[in-house]
Amino acid sequence: MALRSTPPTMSFSTMFLVLFWLFPSSQSLHYDAIFSFGDSLSDTGNVQVAGLPYGMTFFGRPTGRCSNGRLVIDFIAEAVGLPLLPASSTTKGNSFRQGANFAYTAATALDFDFFNRRGLGGKLWVNASLSSQIGWFEKTMPSLCSSTSACKNYFGRSLFVVGEFGGNDYNTAIFAGRSMAEVNSYVPIVIRAIRLGVERLVGHGAVDILVPGMLPIGCFPVYLTLYGSSNKNDYTGIGCLRKYNDLAMHHNALLRRAIYGLQRKHSGTRIRYADYYNPALGFAADPAKYGFTGGALKACCGATGSGEYNVNPHKVCAQPGSSVCGDPTTHVSWDGSHLTEAAYLLIARGWLGGPDAKPSILSSSAAPLPLPPLALTMKQLPLLIFLLPPLFLLSCSQRYNAIFSFGDSLSDTGNVVIAGLPYGMTFFGRATGRCSNGRLVIDFIAEATGLPLLPPSTAKGQSFAQGANFACTAATTLDFDFFYHRNLSGGLWVNASLSQQIGWFEQMLPSLCGQTRECNDYLGTSLFVVGEFGGNDYTTPIFAGRSMWEVYTFVPRVVQAIAHGVELDRCILWSSESNMCLLCSCLSQRLIGHGAVDLVVPGMLPIGCFPVYLTLYATSNPSDYSSIGCLRKFNDLTSYHNSLLQAALYQLQIKYPSTRIRYGNYYTPAIQYVAYPSKYGFSGGGLKACCGAAGSGKYNVNLKAMCAKAGSSVCSDPDTYVSWDGIHLTEAAYRLIADGWLNGPYANPPIVS
Incomplete structure (x- = not known):
């Protein structure tokens, strides 16, 4: 049936509501809270692993962050107008109202039993899997909201950052000398655990979820030192170890696919992949372009002058015999396995404004806006x-x-x-x-x-x-x-x-x-x-x-x-x-x-x-x-x-x-x-x-x-x-x-x- 050519009648207020619904603000809406889960890339104090010079640049003291200063999660909190996230193990009660960080250094996606059955249980530093972290979050929920509807409203206005997860699942096996074939067999299992974790959060009312992928671990100075090879074919054109970067790409490819499936399944949510890999690879390929005159493959804090990468397992950062570079902002790598605040800042910008998270965190509303209470008639449809x-x-x-x-x-x-x-x-x-x-x-x-x-x-x-x-x-x-x-x-x-x-x-x-x-x-x-x-x-x-x-x-x-x-x-x-x-x-x-x-x-x-x-x-x-x-x-x-x-x-x-x-x-x-x-x-x-x-x-x-x-x-x-x-x-x-x-x-x- 042809639509009428006569313009239909619609009140200004109705038109405004329609436009408001269709064109949500391009500026980020205010998040009520941020809840973070992950490992040492986002732990803000649940595990205190070392003293100074960790924390030297921004805090002037060690805080539990595995860097010289702030992490990506800190820059996200600052950008959306929230305080830096408190570690979940250090603060109680209502102080979590604006968010909490459940991330633990050395945490894995998979539970202890997975590794124990494979003879790797003794290699884990902490028992703080993704499932455990979400369990701690669930125990916190009663102090944050009193009913199912209240929780859904509150969490619907919160940002959830789930990861990075996977790095320690693979490190555990790699450092134990397991074959790369075995390590690669873990990837689908890890991705499934992340997917199930996200689904669990969606069930509690989460609608805005960021799921980061892995960094190019083959570019980490620690890996380059421990697994150096005389065969130049083992290295990429920018000097990273191929097999470890291949592992990270395998993980990221499956994770992207899983996230896409989750987004289709839960159409009222915004579940998106956040890219650590490509920006970090860009830093390694052309460090000077990003201001990293100290290079990308040398640790700032470690054993200066020890080998090609400033890494010596007997003189790791903050331990006797170690030293720190004069200006951490000129380095990509902080301690050989984590990045500097300067590198994290650039990655955070890519997540906040694009192109390294799609849609970017600040690109549109924190969550899909609900349909306003309008009753559009067929006459209003044209x-x-x-x-x-x-x-x-x-x-x-x-x-x-x-x-x-x-x-x-x-x-x-x-x-x-x-x-x-x-x-x-x-x-x-x-x-x-x-x-x-x-x-x-x-x-x-x-x-x-x-x-x-x-x-x-x-x-x-x-x-x-x-x-x-x-x-x-x-x-x-x-x-x-x-x-x-x-x-x-x-x-x-x-x-x-x-x-x-x-x-x-x-x-x-x-x-x-x-x-x-x-x-x-x-x-x-x-x-x-x-x-x-x-x-x-x-x-x-x-x-x-x-x-x-x-x-x-x-x-x-x-x-x-x-x-x-x-x-x-x-x-x-x-x-x-x-x-x-x-x-x-x-x-x-x-x-x-x-x-x-x-x-x-x-x-x-x-x-x-x-x-x-x-x-x-x-x-x-x-x-x-x-x-x-x-x-x-x-x-x-x-x-x-x-x-x-x-x-x-x-x-x-x-x-x-x-x-x-x-x-x-x-x-x-x-x-x-x-x-x-x-x-x-x-x-x-x-x-x-x-x-x-x-x-x-x-x-x-x-x-x-x-x-x-x-x-x-x-x-x-x-x-x-x-x-x-x-x-x-x-x-x-x-x-x-x-x-x-x-x-x-x-x-x-x-x-x-």
Whole structure:
């Protein structure tokens, strides 16, 4: 039924209430209290482990904080106008009315029994698990609120910080000499304990919950000293130990997924991940940029001059023989396993204002506002719809008028046709240019939104009114000149960078819409998928034999180019004088400038799990491989790219609040398929190519018998394999990834949310 064109009647007060509900203040509301749970990263005095110089910078005395001054939890309290949290074991009664800190130094997520059953009970310093801490909180509750409804109101206006947890669960096993395989097996159990703890708090009325991840423990001076290696491959490009950072990333990836599931389950809450890992990794990668002239991998307090990291287990901070640096603000690490106040301040800023907590603590109201007592009639509905901002409308499932896709072989539907059958065998029965046995993620997205499969932009006599695909196999993000200046242009297969693809889109625009307003309306109801980009920018130098250090220098430029293919209309392509890709400041932004409001920007797949990489760069050193058999250095590169990309997208979303710019996660689901192939129906495994040289080595890859070439063969059931041809995935794998983007948890918000 058509809505009436006559404006409905609504009182000013009613309109005000509607607007108040729809547009909560962008400033943080006042929290009544903060309740904190965790370990030494947030303990403010429950465990007094050492004297001065702990506490020297801010308090002038030791307080139980494992730093020279304040912790992240202190800066949060200050920012929201509350006093520093008292330790729960030191203050009684009503003094907890504005919050309490239940965190204990050396606390674990898991209970004592878990470790005792594994012969590790004697390695625990304290018996203060997450479950125990929440139990202490529950004992405090009667002194804070008198009834269930009173508690729900009070806790609904409080902030809960649950963590960091996990570090000590893993340290306990690592320091006891257990294998990394055993330690990694703890991760899902730890994540489950955190999830259950959060659910328990939600049951008591908590609605605003921050759940921090782990720091990059492979960058801790203590780890670098205790587990130093003569094998340079054990270290990342910035000098951290790979296997411990891999553990932290594994933990953080599963934690993010669990938090997303909790948020969907408890829609009236705000449960969000707080990132310790990426800011701390940024400090380690470029300490001078953040003012850490003393470096990131040396302890300020410890055994100065003792080895590369100022750490000696016999002269730890505050013990005889130890010393403290002249200016702790110039160091990232305080005592080798905790950070300085200066580092915690920077991390706190990222949580309070973004981009390291999403949404940031100060970004909006402390909790979802309840619906005011309004009775909107059908006559009032049109005005309500008129008042709704674009972002709110986008939170509902909608029909897109069109989809426009940009990318490389992960999304090319026919602009570059490089091979015949068996490519396309499963769904199309013929080769279409898709680098798989059937459909790609972009195809499943089109089907799910009720649109036809996207025609390649080069198709003749084709209507593009419902979308077009500009993706080209082997496309790079950066332009030809970037590679030419590095003597790498001979390794490019096509000249079809992101900038050029957007240029082709701009050439097509006049045939799609006329006036600017018409284009804004049309493109505003279209979906833009910008990527995957980056893979070919990195494979070009890798296949040319360049060092991983050089490849890493490409990442910020590639990410900046992607993040900006989304605002400006004109760009300088290259400056040989500054040796910088200035194209990077203009790409992603061009699309928004034309009217795009709904964009998905995918990250990279874990290329270290690709059968082609595993064949070409095989090594006899087991430490070069992750626990699931992938090459660490290539997956580290991918993780670095994805981390920078997510941070860039978050900044774009802040800059353009009326758009919906979200990350499409290829990495995490693909890692899961490799780690647990049978769980997802991939009985053929995660690391063998379906189409290639069957029986040729461990991975069915032989460069002289690649898929569709002479001497190659194809598996009998591609649906049982993750990898199609050693570089690209099967239709079955793409279908699962697409489902994660469409419905969650691998795009946030999901496309059809």
